[in-house]
Amino acid sequence: MTGPAATRGSRPTAPAPAPEPTPTPAPAGLAALLADATERLRAAGVDSPRANAEQLAAFALDVPRSRLVLVTEVAGPAAERFAELVRRRADRVPLQHLTGVAGFRYLDLAVGPGVFVPRPETESVAGWAIDWLRGRAQDDGRGVAGDAGPVCVDLCAGSGAIALSLAGEVPGARVHAVEVDAAALVWLRRNVTASGRAVEVHEADVCTEPPASLTRLAGAVDLVVSNPPYLPDADRAAVQPEVGEYDPALALWGGPDGLDVVRAVVALAARLLRPGGRLVVEHADGHGAAAVALARADGRWRDIRDHPDLAGRDRFVTARRAVHGSTG
Numbered sequence: 001m002t003g004p005a006a007t008r009g010s011r012p013t014a015p016a017p018a019p020e021p022t023p024t025p026a027p028a029g030l031a032a033l034l035a036d037a038t039e040r041l042r043a044a045g046v047d048s049p050r051a052n053a054e055q056l057a058a059f060a061l062d063v064p065r066s067r068l069v070l071v072t073e074v075a076g077p078a079a080e081r082f083a084e085l086v087r088r089r090a091d092r093v094p095l096q097h098l099t100g101v102a103g104f105r106y107l108d109l110a111v112g113p114g115v116f117v118p119r120p121e122t123e124s125v126a127g128w129a130i131d132w133l134r135g136r137a138q139d140d141g142r143g144v145a146g147d148a149g150p151v152c153v154d155l156c157a158g159s160g161a162i163a164l165s166l167a168g169e170v171p172g173a174r175v176h177a178v179e180v181d182a183a184a185l186v187w188l189r190r191n192v193t194a195s196g197r198a199v200e201v202h203e204a205d206v207c208t209e210p211p212a213s214l215t216r217l218a219g220a221v222d223l224v225v226s227n228p229p230y231l232p233d234a235d236r237a238a239v240q241p242e243v244g245e246y247d248p249a250l251a252l253w254g255g256p257d258g259l260d261v262v263r264a265v266v267a268l269a270a271r272l273l274r275p276g277g278r279l280v281v282e283h284a285d286g287h288g289a290a291a292v293a294l295a296r297a298d299g300r301w302r303d304i305r306d307h308p309d310l311a312g313r314d315r316f317v318t319a320r321r322a323v324h325g326s327t328g
């Protein structure tokens with residue numbers, strides 16, 4: 001039997017040389033790898049470089065970070081994985097995009113390109129909402145016992161961090177999550193499905209007339225919570241690369257004063273909430289007075305208060321829906 005080269009009348013070609021075997025990387029000591037990675041990340045301007053290095057090492061080794069103390073030597077392939085992760089983090093790819101996970105309260109949320117990475121300061125926003133929902137029987141006289149569970153709406157839901165926290169931490173909560181961005185909706189639906197929690201997802205723009213799926217809730221909602229985009233457009237040049245290059249623009253920028261979407265959220269919440277229901281809205285630090293003034297000017301809110309985050313910075317405003325006042 002002749003080979004193809006012979007049938008075309010050409011000389012048989014020499015067989016291609018076998019590829020060089022990839023040398024097996026030498027194992028390396030974890031302490032030295034971590035020290036080196038920390039210095040690389042520090043030099044690249046990454047905040048908390050040691051913590052980042054440890055989280056990437058834990059991811060590369062597929063162990064919880066708390067188990068790193070038990071690791072002395074890192075096998076070659078894991079050391080290579082770690083080196084590549086550190087290289088990308090030094091290029092300022094967000095840590096959570098490298099690991100694919102963002103921790104938020106009791107949740108591990110899937111995140112990546114196309115969705116905002118939930119931030120620790122939002123945990124206290126969700127915490128206030130959860131505490132109020134759990135204690136609302138004392139707060140406003142409505143009984144929890146025997147009722148069907150509070151109705152909650154998360155406007156600008158992103159990955160679902162707040163909505164899924166409410167659904168997981170408030171017994172019986174009936175949670176709705178509203179998001180406009182198609183890419184973010186993919187992550188939101190993925191996290192809702194993975195959690196197995198009962199969160200109804202609405203594709204809607206909070207700045208325009210809401211769809212019937214939302215307006216049917218008007219006057220029946222116990223709590224509206226939101227972490228909307230709130231950075232003033234002028235801050236574009238000032239944000240870190242992880243934010244400016246990887247968080248979606250729609251998640252960040254709130255118009256000339258940063259309050260465009262906050263205003264829309266306050267107006268929509270006034271339509272959705274029952275009298276006595278609560279509004280919780282995160283805002284930029286430095287926007288505390290403006291957020292309170294905005295709710296006062298709206299006229300449909302009482303008990304308007306601003307709250308600091310764990311770092312002591314103005315972070316979110318809360319208000320009670322007045323009994324009187326137009327629902328339009």
Ligand SMILES: C[S@@+](CC[C@H](N)C(=O)[O-])C[C@H]1O[C@@H](n2cnc3c(N)ncnc32)[C@H](O)[C@@H]1O
Pocket residue numbers: 116117118119122155156157158159160161162178179180181184204205206207226227228229230248250251252261
């Ligand atoms: C700052 S992120 C917050 C996401 C999530 N709630 C969290 O705390 O991680 C704001 C989210 O609002 C969404 N968004 C922006 N404008 C919106 C609008 N007009 N209607 C609905 N969602 C909007 C963005 O796509 C983004 O997912």
